[in-house]
Amino acid sequence: MTTTAKQAREAFGDRLRNLRKDAGLTGRQLAELAGWPGSKVSKIEYGRQTPTDDDLRVWCIHTRSADQVPDLIATLRNVEAAYLEWRRMRLPHRQKQSVAVAEKTNLIRSFELLLVPGLLQTPPYAEAILRRVLAFYDGPGDDIDASLAARLERQQVLYRGNHRFYFILSEQVLHTRVGTADLMMEQMDRLLTAMSLPRVALGIIPADHEYLAPTNNFVIYDEREVRVETVSAELTITQPAEIALYDRSFQTLRGQAVHGADARAMIAAAMSR
Known part of the structure; x- marks a missing residue:
């Protein structure tokens, strides 16, 4: 993965982290609500794991930001395939x-x-x-x-x-x-x-x-x-x-x-x- 692609993935993780924080949730709390392993939220936020479209939908449901799903999915595809x-x-x-x-x-x-x-x-x-x-x-x-x-x-x-x-x-x-x-x-x-x-x-x-x-x-x-x-x-x-x-x-x-x-x-x- 190129440095630029890595930076884009990390920036995407930062955006998701801000949604979580704005909702007043810790990473562990979000993982429990979503039924995920405790480390999954951290891996996604630091660009070490790529979320699926369904992961993004679940993330937005629990952070009360469902209106951002289309834009987040488009951004994810851009990060993965654009460079x-x-x-x-x-x-x-x-x-x-x-x-x-x-x-x-x-x-x-x-x-x-x-x-x-x-x-x-x-x-x-x-x-x-x-x-x-x-x-x-x-x-x-x-x-x-x-x-x-x-x-x-x-x-x-x-x-x-x-x-x-x-x-x-x-x-x-x-x-x-x-x-x-x-x-x-x-x-x-x-x-x-x-x-x-x-x-x-x-x-x-x-x-x-x-x-x-x-x-x-x-x-x-x-x-x-x-x-x-x-x-x-x-x-x-x-x-x-x-x-x-x-x-x-x-x-x-x-x-x-x-x-x-x-x-x-x-x-x-x-x-x-």
């Missing part, structure tokens, strides 16, 4: 997973700080990114072709079904150099083309925008889950309370972004430079 290290994830498999998630989503909202989102990348831009990523993680070179094919397959979601897309990019995305000047010109032209698609909205946040909300790269799939990329892993967030925070962040960023003619002007200016 996936890049070194344990082959990129082609990860790309295919993304295709499956996108296909069952009506509204995909994405925020990017440095790079063009994968759904809007040209093949040369995508290949350059994938080569850098695989080299950084010492990944097998033979993953390039499969990963690129999977990423381009994923882009088909832009043209089929009734999916809608809202991309917000930091202005830095237009200036982060990937490959040659010609490659970047082609990629900027691709952004302009994407803006004309009927189910795509694209906004750009000017570099001199005011800081209003904490953020990082993320993609929101409906109100179902959020995916966040860190240096070491990809996080899949399904806890409703956390999804709500990302939704709030996206709405704030959306309000700071320019759209339409102003966004096109920013892209044109980047191309001219």
Whole structure:
């Protein structure tokens, strides 16, 4: 188990401990009410034992917090399955997973700080990114072709079904150099083309925008889950309370972004430079 996953499990235990204390119960008293061995409460609270969904329901019944059951169950699943290290994830498999998630989503909202989102990348831009990523993680070179094919397959979601897309990019995305000047010109032209698609909205946040909300790269799939990329892993967030925070962040960023003619002007200016 990674350190981050261990910390997440301990944080989950802290939350359960607070519910118990708020109910005025000792660990032994809760165990007796639930009919559990005396050590079970302590093990759960310190992250040494993973509770089941039924354990959480029983915990909430005896701590008078039944309204928190859905959120706790979602959080538990997030703790157990959300943290996936890049070194344990082959990129082609990860790309295919993304295709499956996108296909069952009506509204995909994405925020990017440095790079063009994968759904809007040209093949040369995508290949350059994938080569850098695989080299950084010492990944097998033979993953390039499969990963690129999977990423381009994923882009088909832009043209089929009734999916809608809202991309917000930091202005830095237009200036982060990937490959040659010609490659970047082609990629900027691709952004302009994407803006004309009927189910795509694209906004750009000017570099001199005011800081209003904490953020990082993320993609929101409906109100179902959020995916966040860190240096070491990809996080899949399904806890409703956390999804709500990302939704709030996206709405704030959306309000700071320019759209339409102003966004096109920013892209044109980047191309001219």
